[in-house]
Amino acid sequence: MVAYWIFALVSLLMVLAALVAVTNRNLVRATMGLVLVLFGNAVLFVLLEAYFLAVAQVIIYIGAIAILIVFAIMLTRHVGDAWGPAFHRAWAWAVVVAGGLAVGLLFWIAHWPAADGKAKSPVDPQYTKLLGKALVAPDGYVIPFEVASALLLAALIGAIYVAWGGRRVKGPYPQRSEEKEA
Amino acid sequence: MLWQYVPIAIMLVLSMGLAALIVALGHLVGPSRPTHRKMIPYESGMVPIGPGMRRQPIRFYRIAMLFLLFDIEVVFLLPWAVVSRKLGLFGFIEALIFIAILLVGYLYAWKGGALEWE
Amino acid sequence: MVPTSFYIFLAALLFTIGAVAVLVRRNTLIIYMAVELMLNSANLAFVAFARQFGDISGQLFVFFVITIAAAEVAVGLALIVTIFHTKHSVDIDAMHELKG
Numbered sequence A: 001m002v003a004y005w006i007f008a009l010v011s012l013l014m015v016l017a018a019l020v021a022v023t024n025r026n027l028v029r030a031t032m033g034l035v036l037v038l039f040g041n042a043v044l045f046v047l048l049e050a051y052f053l054a055v056a057q058v059i060i061y062i063g064a065i066a067i068l069i070v071f072a073i074m075l076t077r078h079v080g081d082a083w084g085p086a087f088h089r090a091w092a093w094a095v096v097v098a099g100g101l102a103v104g105l106l107f108w109i110a111h112w113p114a115a116d117g118k119a120k121s122p123v124d125p126q127y128t129k130l131l132g133k134a135l136v137a138p139d140g141y142v143i144p145f146e147v148a149s150a151l152l153l154a155a156l157i158g159a160i161y162v163a164w165g166g167r168r169v170k171g172p173y174p175q176r177s178e179e180k181e182a
Numbered sequence B: 001m002l003w004q005y006v007p008i009a010i011m012l013v014l015s016m017g018l019a020a021l022i023v024a025l026g027h028l029v030g031p032s033r034p035t036h037r038k039m040i041p042y043e044s045g046m047v048p049i050g051p052g053m054r055r056q057p058i059r060f061y062r063i064a065m066l067f068l069l070f071d072i073e074v075v076f077l078l079p080w081a082v083v084s085r086k087l088g089l090f091g092f093i094e095a096l097i098f099i100a101i102l103l104v105g106y107l108y109a110w111k112g113g114a115l116e117w118e
Numbered sequence C: 001m002v003p004t005s006f007y008i009f010l011a012a013l014l015f016t017i018g019a020v021a022v023l024v025r026r027n028t029l030i031i032y033m034a035v036e037l038m039l040n041s042a043n044l045a046f047v048a049f050a051r052q053f054g055d056i057s058g059q060l061f062v063f064f065v066i067t068i069a070a071a072e073v074a075v076g077l078a079l080i081v082t083i084f085h086t087k088h089s090v091d092i093d094a095m096h097e098l099k100g
Helices: A002-023 A027-047 A051-075 A091-110 A127-136 A142-163 A177-181 B002-029 B058-111 C004-024 C028-052 C057-087
Strands: none
Touching: A002 A027, A002 B002, A002 C004, A002 C028, A027 A051, A027 C004, A027 C028, A051 A127, A051 B058, A051 C028, A051 C057, A091 C004, A127 A142, A127 B058, A127 C057, A142 B058, A142 C057, B058 C057, C004 C028, C028 C057
16 A cells, blocks of 8 residues: 555656656756656666666666766856747647657557556565676676676767867867866 | 665655754744845855856766766676675676776776876 | 556656657757656666566666666767857757758
């Protein structure tokens, strides 16, 4: 019963926060809405007994990605904001497309045979061990594990290359306007 | 299983309640004589320099970006660390490969001077 | 125990909100956040199914999705910041150099 209440409260909060995140014109407020959604997701992960993922969600999404988005906002802020309309001029078509998407998804969920089946939950005290074993055991997800490392390497080099002005980082930094005023 | 979280919930409610109580008491009981000097944003007692939302130097952004990528490396190693003893040599070598690949990126960042704060 | 369909319903709702925002908003950073929103709703569905079927693979998928999202954020935001420096705008309609 408690789980129902927590779910209702958190999901309501998440939907409201998501609406704030995508409609607010103040970018910082939008980010805070996004952070709320991410946190709500972590709470739902706990409800779903995915404890490690809840922690990973908080560490990666809230601890790093949200920070990065806030920094990006602070870097791309105009002093005299003149944004023009917030919405693309073809918004009516987009709403039609997305409405179709929503109806399709809901129709599919409503007709999904296993939707009301009682969940068999893996409430395992060895939960994190299970996850670790599945991640690195020879018959588990070894290759994705290693490929993820290669992906992170590519992202690291690419991000450094782009963020340092598209030239080799060595030597005097490419001076940008922010750095001069700092 | 959810009962394990009751202490956290109690702490959440207590801390939020206490914070609200303190602010509310300050508003209700304390005298309010605002002057211009009192109303400016608090910046450790200094006179604030510029608006609070001015553009930040890009250095902070770059450091946050590097942090994000190495943050994920740590999160990946966590479940491995829990079972590392059971997996023996195979798991150990695997994690070594994982770290070695990312070490290349680390060296790239280091040698390129990305870790320097000018 | 909350039924799986509730979670899927919430995930569909969040995904739709994100999809509308990606199609409708003009600010690149907001579009970015909407993409994160959609990824998160997919994660939620994954974890809900993982519990439904008692299979831990769904949770591992979420783990990799989080990794890819983070890599995407690092590179994508660097791109947005760089584009802002040349265009002085984060408006998606201002980036039309490749239009034929």
